[in-house]
Each structure stands twice: as structure tokens, then as C-alpha cells.
Amino acid sequence: MDPQTDPAHAIALLQDLFTNARAWAEFYFNMLLRPWIRYQVVIALVLFALAWGAARLARPRLHDWMRAREGWPRWRMRVLVIIHRRLRMIFFVSLMWLAVLVMREITWPSRSYLLAIFANLAAAWLFVVFATRLIDNPLLRSTVRYGAWIWVTLSILGLTEDSQRLLESMAITLGEMRLTAWLLVQALVILTVTIALARFIARTTANRIRRNEDISPSMQVLAVKFLQVLLYGAAFFIGLNMVGVDLTGLAVLSGAIGVGLGFGLQKVVSNLVSGIIILLDKSIKPGDVISLGETFGWINALGARYVSVVTRDGREYLVPNEDLITGQLVNWSHSSDFVRLDIFFGTSYDDDPHAVRRLAIEAATGVKRVLSHPKTPVCHIVGFGDSSVDYILRFWISDPTGGLTNIRGDVYLALWDAFKANDISIPFPQREVRVLDDRADAAETGGILQP
Incomplete structure (x- = not known):
């Protein structure tokens, strides 16, 4: 058996690490009994209290100054927010290094040894905080931050070699590959x-x-x-x-x-391939207005598995890519943004059809979204009904993403106003019901009463 994979070897390394940590703790505990060590601890606590007080006084002033910086780039404001949140640590690191430099000038270096460790740890932790803010993912940022803090702490305290030997001893063998905990840590970091x-x-x-x-x-x-x-x-x-x-x-x-x-995963692969085909043939793109079955809306995003379609009522449908490839799809803005809409109406037989057509075209043209050039509205007679002369009004729009039902409603309202202003009537079906007397009915039927 490989001695490096022997569990007893790992236990021995763990015992060595524990022994070294215990010796390190006893060493620093004995150092705490010395007057200058206790003075350094007291100095660190006093400096921390001063940093806390300075941060408490400076935060409101910095906050007000930040609010007055209108028009600054976003990255500058993000840096200021980080500084605002870490003012206490910034003041503490500054005061600690100032104290270390002063004590090294007026006394022996050993009497500022513990303060230097505190200053290095605080400065390293502050640097890690600022560096990890560049990572947007919260989980990844937290993982990198705490991992860096652990590694920096071990490096400053001189425990990296013992920790590495312990992690290398914790291993399993898979065929010809030896997988150690140290290798996993390296893989995670890299x-x-x-x-x-x-x-x-x-x-x-x-x-x-x-x-x-x-x-x-x-x-x-x-x-x-x-x-x-x-x-x-x-x-x-x-x-x-x-x-x-x-x-x-x-x-x-x-x-x-x-x-x-x-x-x-046939369906997943099919949707993935369908998504690639959709992107390559350019049949749909973000912003297109489509109809698929009863779903009508505009494309919000193209995904690897589905297409996000947002309707006018705020619903978001996730349509699988395969359905867009195999089903019949209406793309209202595929090759052109122009969309023609038709509405039907009828007027009385007493009204002049020439005037009706002219008023209908003028009413549609007066609606904001209806195009008057190059495609103009037209109106035609499509039949003579039982109660009215039937017309069709056709007009064009160039912004189907703005909705279709609302523009139809606007045109109908414009027609209503134009017809009211020019005494054009919109008829409705009428029926005449006659009630016959029984005797008269019998006389008309030759004396035989009908049931």
C-alpha cells in the first residue's frame, strides 16, 4: 500500500497538525503573559474602537456626498458603495499600519510583532473583499471570498505547509489516478x-x-x-x-x-437543435409579433430550449423550440413590419355609399397609428344585407408590437364619431310580428281552424 494513502499516515499527519496548532496556541498564550504582548492587544482593541467611532461619524457625511454625485458612471458609484460599507475596516487597517510604523521607529520590532500580524490579516481581508466584488454571482463570490480568507490566514500564520501535507494525505485511488483533497482544492480554485x-x-x-x-x-x-x-x-x-x-x-x-x-433526453436535444435551426434560418427574432395557436404576442427572448413569448395581458409563454419548427406559425413582422387589418360595418340604405366610403377612409386616416403613406386605407362595399349595406375597411399599421385589438377599437370609435357628425345611421335588424284573429284566420283557411 502506498504510504501516502495509508489511513494511519493521514491520522499521523493530522496529529502533527494538531500538535503544531497546539504548540502555536501555547506559544502565543505564553506571549500574552508578557507585558508588551498585552499592550499590543490593548492597542489593537483601542484602535478598533477608534475605527468604529470614526466610521460612525463619517458614514452619514459620505452618504450625503454620494447622493449629490448625480451623473457619475455606475462603476464609480459601486466603488463608493463598497467603501461606504467597509469604512470601519478601512479606518482600522489605516490606524493599525500607522501604529506599526510608529512603534517600529520608537521601539524594538518584537514589540510590534502581534500588531503587524493583526494589520496583515485586516489588510488581506479588506483586499479580498474589494477583489471579490468584481464577481457578480453571489454564490461564486462567497466561495471565492471565504476560500481566499482561509488561505491568506493560513499563509500569514505560517500553517500552509502543514495544511497542504494533511490534504495530500487524504486521498482515494481510482485506477491509475490518485485523487487527493489537495487536488480537489486546487481544482476548485483554478x-x-x-x-x-x-x-x-x-x-x-x-x-x-x-x-x-x-x-x-x-x-x-x-x-x-x-x-x-x-x-x-x-x-x-x-x-x-x-x-x-x-x-x-x-x-x-x-x-x-x-x-x-x-x-x-430526446425532447431536450430536439428542442436544442430546433433552437439552433431557428437562429440560423432567421425565421423569428426578438421583437417579432407571432401567433401560434391561441397564443398571440411578441418574442421576448430566444433560449436554448424554448422561446419566451409575452402577450398583451402580461403573460409569458415558454414555447418549446420544436413546436415552432413543426407547427404552423404566423410571424406578423417576419420580412416587413407592415400589417393590414380589416374591420366590417354596415350603414342604412338611405345613406350615400360614396359619402360613407369617403368618411370611413378619413376617419381611419385620422387615427394615430394608421398609415396614410405609402399604404393608404381603402373602403369597399362587400354586399347588400337584409338591413344594411355592408362595407369592409382596410388599413395598415407598422407597429404590431403596439397591439391589434386596441387599434381596431380606435378605428371603430373614429367611425362612430364621423357617422354621428354626418348623420350616417348604423341600422340593426328589425322584424315585424302580426297576430291574426282566430275567426279571420278560419275564414281565410276555408272554415278549418288550424291547430
């Missing part, structure tokens, strides 16, 4: 750094792609998705390679897993 770097590059590049007006919206989405997959995949495999993990076995394992999952 993967975190590489993925954070890939995330930063992906977001920066994605913003530039979205600002490029020469690229269509669908191609922008495709380019951003492809870039994210490429960067995150490269970060993952590069991180594992830097740690020393053999990627050959991982490739074989991933292939076997892919074959097994292919049968159970």
Missing part, C-alpha cells in the same frame, strides 16, 4: 478563476455583439450562445488540465454518458 474569467470575457464580448447593428438580432443571439458554450467549455477543460487531471478517461466516460442520456 476552475473558479477560469470560469470567472470566461464569464467576464463572454459578457464583454456579448455586449459588443449586441451593440453591432450590422448583425441581425437572431444572429446576435446565436453568436452569444455559441461564444458562451465555447468559453465555458474551454475554461472547464483548461482548468482540469492545469490541475493535472487526465482528460482521456474523462472523454471516454462522457461519451458513454452521452449515449445513455441520448435516449432519455
Whole structure:
């Protein structure tokens, strides 16, 4: 058995680490009995109280000053917010290093040894706080922050080598690969750094792609998705390679897993491939107004598995990509933003149809969203009904995202006002009911009463 994988060896290293930690604790406890060590602890506590008081006085003034800085870039305001929240630590680190420098000038270096440790720890923790604020993901930021704090603390206290030996002793063997706790820690740190770097590059590049007006919206989405997959995949495999993990076995394992999952994830793969086809053929893009069955709305976002469609009533439908490929889809703004709408109405036979057509066109043209050029409204007679002369009014709009029902309602109101102002009547069906007397009915039917 490999001595490094022997559990007894790990226990012995743990005992050595415990012994060293105990010796370190006894050493510093004995140092606390010395007058100058106690003075340094008291000085640190006094400086912490002064930092707390200074931060309490400075926070309101800094807050008021920040509120007066209108028009500043967002990143500057974020830095000021971080400084506002960490004023106490900033004052404490400044006072501690000032005290260390003064004591090193007026007395022996050993009499400021403990203060230097406190100052290094506080400064390192403050630096970690500011550095991790660059990470947007809360979980990733917390993981990096606490991991960095632990590593910095061990480095300042001189316990890194003992901790590393302990983590290397905690290992399992998988074939020819020896997996240690130290290797897992390294992998976690390197993967975190590489993925954070890939995330930063992906977001920066994605913003530039979205600002490029020469690229269509669908191609922008495709380019951003492809870039994210490429960067995150490269970060993952590069991180594992830097740690020393053999990627050959991982490739074989991933292939076997892919074959097994292919049968159970057919719908997921189908939606993924359908999403890529949608982006490539540019059939739909963000902002298009579509109708799919009873769902009518505009496309909010294109995802890898579904398309987000927002309706006029605020509902958001997640339509699978496969349904958009296999089903009949109406894209109201695919090749052109022009949309024609038809409304039907009728007027009395006593009204002049030429005047009715002219008033209908003028009423539709007066509505704000209705186009008057290059596509003008038209009105035609479509039939002579039982109670009215029937017309169809056709008009065009160029902003279907603004809604269709509301523009129809506006045109109907304009027609109503125009007809009222010009004495054009809108008839309704009328029926005449006659009640006949029984005798008269019998005389008309030859004396035979009808049941």
C-alpha cells in the first residue's frame, strides 16, 4: 500500500497538525503573559474602537456626498458603495499600519510583532473583499471570498505547509489516478478563476455583439450562445488540465454518458437543435409579433430550449423550440413590419355609399397609428344585407408590437364619431310580428281552424 494513502499516515499527519496548532496556541498564550504582548492587544482593541467611532461619524457625511454625485458612471458609484460599507475596516487597517510604523521607529520590532500580524490579516481581508466584488454571482463570490480568507490566514500564520501535507494525505485511488483533497482544492480554485474569467470575457464580448447593428438580432443571439458554450467549455477543460487531471478517461466516460442520456433526453436535444435551426434560418427574432395557436404576442427572448413569448395581458409563454419548427406559425413582422387589418360595418340604405366610403377612409386616416403613406386605407362595399349595406375597411399599421385589438377599437370609435357628425345611421335588424284573429284566420283557411 502506498504510504501516502495509508489511513494511519493521514491520522499521523493530522496529529502533527494538531500538535503544531497546539504548540502555536501555547506559544502565543505564553506571549500574552508578557507585558508588551498585552499592550499590543490593548492597542489593537483601542484602535478598533477608534475605527468604529470614526466610521460612525463619517458614514452619514459620505452618504450625503454620494447622493449629490448625480451623473457619475455606475462603476464609480459601486466603488463608493463598497467603501461606504467597509469604512470601519478601512479606518482600522489605516490606524493599525500607522501604529506599526510608529512603534517600529520608537521601539524594538518584537514589540510590534502581534500588531503587524493583526494589520496583515485586516489588510488581506479588506483586499479580498474589494477583489471579490468584481464577481457578480453571489454564490461564486462567497466561495471565492471565504476560500481566499482561509488561505491568506493560513499563509500569514505560517500553517500552509502543514495544511497542504494533511490534504495530500487524504486521498482515494481510482485506477491509475490518485485523487487527493489537495487536488480537489486546487481544482476548485483554478476552475473558479477560469470560469470567472470566461464569464467576464463572454459578457464583454456579448455586449459588443449586441451593440453591432450590422448583425441581425437572431444572429446576435446565436453568436452569444455559441461564444458562451465555447468559453465555458474551454475554461472547464483548461482548468482540469492545469490541475493535472487526465482528460482521456474523462472523454471516454462522457461519451458513454452521452449515449445513455441520448435516449432519455430526446425532447431536450430536439428542442436544442430546433433552437439552433431557428437562429440560423432567421425565421423569428426578438421583437417579432407571432401567433401560434391561441397564443398571440411578441418574442421576448430566444433560449436554448424554448422561446419566451409575452402577450398583451402580461403573460409569458415558454414555447418549446420544436413546436415552432413543426407547427404552423404566423410571424406578423417576419420580412416587413407592415400589417393590414380589416374591420366590417354596415350603414342604412338611405345613406350615400360614396359619402360613407369617403368618411370611413378619413376617419381611419385620422387615427394615430394608421398609415396614410405609402399604404393608404381603402373602403369597399362587400354586399347588400337584409338591413344594411355592408362595407369592409382596410388599413395598415407598422407597429404590431403596439397591439391589434386596441387599434381596431380606435378605428371603430373614429367611425362612430364621423357617422354621428354626418348623420350616417348604423341600422340593426328589425322584424315585424302580426297576430291574426282566430275567426279571420278560419275564414281565410276555408272554415278549418288550424291547430
